[in-house]
Amino acid sequence: MSWVNAVVQGVLLGGLYALVAAGLSLVFGVMRIVNLAHGVLAVVAAYGALVLGRALGLHPFLALLLVVPAMAAIGYLLQRGLLDRALRGGELAPLLVTFGLAIVLQNVLLEAFSADNQRLSVGALGTSGVRIADGLSIGWFPLLAALTGVAVIAGLGRFLARTRTGRAMRAASDDPEAARLMGVDDRRIYAVATALALATVAVAGVFLGARSTFDPAAGATTLIFAFEAVVIGGLGSLWGTLAGGIVLGVAQGLGAAVDPAYGVLAGHLVFLAVLAVKPRGLFPSAVTA
Amino acid sequence: MSAPLLEVDDVEVAYGDAVALPGLSVAVAEGETLALVGANGAGKSTLLRTVCGLLRPRRGAVRLDGDDVTALPAHARVARGIAMSPEGRRLFPSLSVEENLLVGGYARRRGPWDLAAVYELFPLVAERRSRPAANLSGGEQQAVAIGRALMANPRLLLLDEVSLGLAPVVVAQLYAALPRITGQGTTVLVVEQDVHQAMAVADRVQCLLEGRTVLEGPAERIDRTALAAAYFGVAR
Amino acid sequence: MTQLDAPRTAAGTGSVPRVRRGGRAAWAGGAGLVAVVAVLGYLPYLVSRGTQVDLVGLFALVVLGTMWNLLAGYGGMVSIGQQAYIGIGGYGLVYLAETVGVDPFLSVPVAALVCALVAWPTSYLAFRLSGGYFAIGTWVIAEVVRLLVTQVDAVGAGSGASLTAFSGIEPLYRIAFVYWMSLGIAVVVVVGVYLLMRSRLGLALTAIRDDPTAASSAGVRVTRAKRLVYVVAAAGCGLAGAMIVANTLRVQPGSIFSVDYAAIMVFVVVIGGIGTIEGPVLGALVFYLLQDSLADLGNWYLVVVGGVAIAVTLLAPRGLWGLTRGRVELFPTGYRVAVRR
Ligand SMILES: Nc1ncnc2c1ncn2[C@@H]1O[C@H](COP(=O)(O)OP(=O)(O)O)[C@@H](O)[C@H]1O
Ligand SMILES: [Mg+2]
Numbered sequence: 001m002s003w004v005n006a007v008v009q010g011v012l013l014g015g016l017y018a019l020v021a022a023g024l025s026l027v028f029g030v031m032r033i034v035n036l037a038h039g040v041l042a043v044v045a046a047y048g049a050l051v052l053g054r055a056l057g058l059h060p061f062l063a064l065l066l067v068v069p070a071m072a073a074i075g076y077l078l079q080r081g082l083l084d085r086a087l088r089g090g091e092l093a094p095l096l097v098t099f100g101l102a103i104v105l106q107n108v109l110l111e112a113f114s115a116d117n118q119r120l121s122v123g124a125l126g127t128s129g130v131r132i133a134d135g136l137s138i139g140w141f142p143l144l145a146a147l148t149g150v151a152v153i154a155g156l157g158r159f160l161a162r163t164r165t166g167r168a169m170r171a172a173s174d175d176p177e178a179a180r181l182m183g184v185d186d187r188r189i190y191a192v193a194t195a196l197a198l199a200t201v202a203v204a205g206v207f208l209g210a211r212s213t214f215d216p217a218a219g220a221t222t223l224i225f226a227f228e229a230v231v232i233g234g235l236g237s238l239w240g241t242l243a244g245g246i247v248l249g250v251a252q253g254l255g256a257a258v259d260p261a262y263g264v265l266a267g268h269l270v271f272l273a274v275l276a277v278k279p280r281g282l283f284p285s286a287v288t289a
Numbered sequence: 290m291s292a293p294l295l296e297v298d299d300v301e302v303a304y305g306d307a308v309a310l311p312g313l314s315v316a317v318a319e320g321e322t323l324a325l326v327g328a329n330g331a332g333k334s335t336l337l338r339t340v341c342g343l344l345r346p347r348r349g350a351v352r353l354d355g356d357d358v359t360a361l362p363a364h365a366r367v368a369r370g371i372a373m374s375p376e377g378r379r380l381f382p383s384l385s386v387e388e389n390l391l392v393g394g395y396a397r398r399r400g401p402w403d404l405a406a407v408y409e410l411f412p413l414v415a416e417r418r419s420r421p422a423a424n425l426s427g428g429e430q431q432a433v434a435i436g437r438a439l440m441a442n443p444r445l446l447l448l449d450e451v452s453l454g455l456a457p458v459v460v461a462q463l464y465a466a467l468p469r470i471t472g473q474g475t476t477v478l479v480v481e482q483d484v485h486q487a488m489a490v491a492d493r494v495q496c497l498l499e500g501r502t503v504l505e506g507p508a509e510r511i512d513r514t515a516l517a518a519a520y521f522g523v524a525r
Numbered sequence: 526m527t528q529l530d531a532p533r534t535a536a537g538t539g540s541v542p543r544v545r546r547g548g549r550a551a552w553a554g555g556a557g558l559v560a561v562v563a564v565l566g567y568l569p570y571l572v573s574r575g576t577q578v579d580l581v582g583l584f585a586l587v588v589l590g591t592m593w594n595l596l597a598g599y600g601g602m603v604s605i606g607q608q609a610y611i612g613i614g615g616y617g618l619v620y621l622a623e624t625v626g627v628d629p630f631l632s633v634p635v636a637a638l639v640c641a642l643v644a645w646p647t648s649y650l651a652f653r654l655s656g657g658y659f660a661i662g663t664w665v666i667a668e669v670v671r672l673l674v675t676q677v678d679a680v681g682a683g684s685g686a687s688l689t690a691f692s693g694i695e696p697l698y699r700i701a702f703v704y705w706m707s708l709g710i711a712v713v714v715v716v717g718v719y720l721l722m723r724s725r726l727g728l729a730l731t732a733i734r735d736d737p738t739a740a741s742s743a744g745v746r747v748t749r750a751k752r753l754v755y756v757v758a759a760a761g762c763g764l765a766g767a768m769i770v771a772n773t774l775r776v777q778p779g780s781i782f783s784v785d786y787a788a789i790m791v792f793v794v795v796i797g798g799i800g801t802i803e804g805p806v807l808g809a810l811v812f813y814l815l816q817d818s819l820a821d822l823g824n825w826y827l828v829v830v831g832g833v834a835i836a837v838t839l840l841a842p843r844g845l846w847g848l849t850r851g852r853v854e855l856f857p858t859g860y861r862v863a864v865r866r
Binding site for chain 3: 093106224
């Protein structure tokens with residue numbers, strides 16, 4: 001039963017990884033930027049919720065009402081202020097700039113909050129769940145996190161497929177100059193994409209911060225897990241990312257069931273194995289979204 | 290006489306140090322169809338890209354209906370009524386045909402053109418509406434590109450090399466649609482290497498050579514031999 | 526085979542071009558460089574042990590910067606996982622010298638060779654990714670190496686190990702020997718990259734950087750050239766790792782595999798000037814000189830490092846060396862075409 005449990009928990013965790021990865025995927029899909037600060041930004045959001053909890057006594061989920069718009073605004077400004085310029089600076093510039101940003105943010109957090117472990121408390125929701133069988137129960141919180149991941153991915157997919165702005169985003173991703181000829185302000189569209197990505201990563205950060213402890217350096221693993229979910233699933237497909245997140249979560253769960261020290265390593269090894277045998281990911285998509 | 294709808298006034302356009310247009314002027318009256326002809330590399334596309342805002346002139350001005358739009362970015366010119374079907378079609382390959390058209394209407398003005406009107410103009414496009422744009426034949430792609438530009442309901446429609454790489458019969462079909470577009474009062478600036486096609490559809494023809502006007506006049510009064518000479522730059 | 530045309534002049538100048546490398550300034554620069562190395566070589570007779578230990582840190586920065594520049598500036602590969610090879614180099618030295626019993630000075634190049642041997646098959650995995658995903662992929666690989674090393678009891682698992690193989694040598698000599706070794710490695714690495722860039726590989730890399738599609742259709746084997754760069758950079762970072770451990774006599778997984786090394790390499794290369802031989806050397810010097818004042822800043826230290834890297838990338842992408850605008854050129858890799866009119 002403990003194996004079944006490991007798989008079930010892994011699936012739920014995978015939904016959360018997909019939630020983190022969705023924004024990374026979106027920004028890459030639209031602008032071909034890999035935002036190396038993506039993980040740290042999730043952690044920034046978690047600290048944001050922590051501060052709001054301490055200062056105003058807000059429950060983390062209520063804090064989301066402030067943290068999400070704030071992160072979206074930061075994303076918009078980040079794109080207009082830094083990343084737009086970086087995009088014009090050649091292929092390496094966006095990587096150097098976002099990596100620099102990751103270093104800066106992580107160490108600002110370290111200065112502001114010290115290296116102490118923190119955790120967001122969601123109250124009884126964090127500990128209660130439903131018992132399915134002996135040794136197998138599903139916590140409400142992990143379930144909520146996974147469902148949120150699915151909902152965000154579905155919402156992003158619909159947004160890209162059905163809305164005027166979503167279509168413009170895909171058009172600008174295909175051919176920014178031609179999009180400009182259609183009246184699409186590609187720079188504004190990029191800023192909207194980054195804002196959306198940061199809004200989703202804010203949700204992800206708060207869920208991650210409530211699921212387990214975090215510290216200023218947690219952005220590194222967050223970015224890596226998101227990236228692994230994207231690559232395992234196959235670049236350019238949001239649903240693939242969800243599947244990739246689940247594969248990663250299950251691998252980590254099973255690894256940890258063998259020995260707690262092997263959880264993360266097992267995830268990495270599955271990632272490397274996928275890279276070796278199916279470099280386009282397990283669920284490659286024909287059409288980039 | 291009122292100001293022309295489009296007035297390109299002595300623009301100098303360069304790629305880095307290479308000057309493509311040393312100081313070119315072009316005017317198109319409202320409702321008129323002007324054909325810009327010239328050999329490969331004459332500067333026709335450069336002019337269209339300057340008109341739609343993808344290129345900034347180093348000198349000179351672009352005016353639309355008397356308003357100076359030289360400083361306006363390309364995306365803002367669409368709302369003013371300039372739309373282009375660019376050289377090489379440039380459809381969005383990952384979008385369906387219909388989505389391409391919808392993006393064309395992203396900054397649409399009020400006017401006669403919408404999905405239904407474009408589908409009526411190009412029935413073949415209607416049949417392909419849900420296909421990815423990447424899976425169309427060249428002629429179909431060109432029809433979508435024209436339809437996509439029309440979706441903005443432009444006052445000035447720029448068409449760059451409609452005939453490029455297409456069979457003559459397909460080209461004829463595409464140009465057969467032009468009267469229905471101009472019939473709505475749309476002003477058209479068409480760039481063609483196919484001089485006969487250009488002369489057939491245009492009210493006026495202007496021939497470029499190395500970024501300069503070497504011949505211009507009403508289509509029906511242009512002398513073919515003189516035009517051929519101007520086109521290739523042999524002694525005038 | 527790689528086929529590259531010699532640079533051509535613009536059509537229509539109607540004169541015969543003379544292609545040459547460098548110029549008088551380069552010869553003067555080269556002579557100055559030899560003098561600097563000679564002075565540095567003599568330093569152990571003049572300066573304290575502490576200063577020598579500090580300078581080994583500088584030489585490691587020079588090596589790391591030069592290797593990262595080879596990867597990113599010449600090979601177009603942004604890696605944030607070179608700490609994998611820094612760690613393998615450091616641990617390799619400890620394992621070879623302590624457990625296997627190889628002479629520690631000999632262990633240093635052998636550890637670098639091990640890095641190259643690990644990097645070669647690894648490149649087949651890493652090269653399945655490109656751009657930013659390649660960057661994170663290299664980081665994952667570094668994490669995997671770190672996690673595996675922390676499972677190995679022979680090298681102290683999670684707590685690390687000490688290098689005691691030098692204990693037979695008088696500290697005075699040990700420090701001087703390590704200093705000379707590190708200086709030698711730094712010189713070899715910098716000159717080696719210079720020679721590499723003047724070779725056919727250098728031409729191929731320049732062609733790839735300028736236009737990968739054209740380069741591959743012109744017969745440049747893009748992947749092979751990049752793989753060679755990746756392997757060489759791994760060996761170089763291994764040398765740096767071994768230098769660091771030989772200098773501090775201690776290796777710990779948390780610090781030798783730290784991603785902070787990636788931040789430092791980016792800083793050194795970007796500040797100095799990416800895509801030049803001189804840039805990373807200059808950048809290493811700047812970082813070294815700033816280190817003490819930076820250390821006083823506590824956590825702000827890396828904030829400054831990251832912030833400056835962003836600012837330079839956006840505002841002065843050619844770095845400090847770029848500010849000289851080619852007036853000085855110590856290592857002429859570029860061709861100059863002089864046209865007589
Ligand atoms: N992107 C570009 N970069 C540099 N030169 C260009 C570019 N595009 C066009 N040119 C040059 O500008 C001149 C005019 O080109 P173009 O406007 O494309 O001509 P046409 O459309 O009449 O064939 C040519 O000499 C061409 O080589
Ligand atoms: Mg053209």
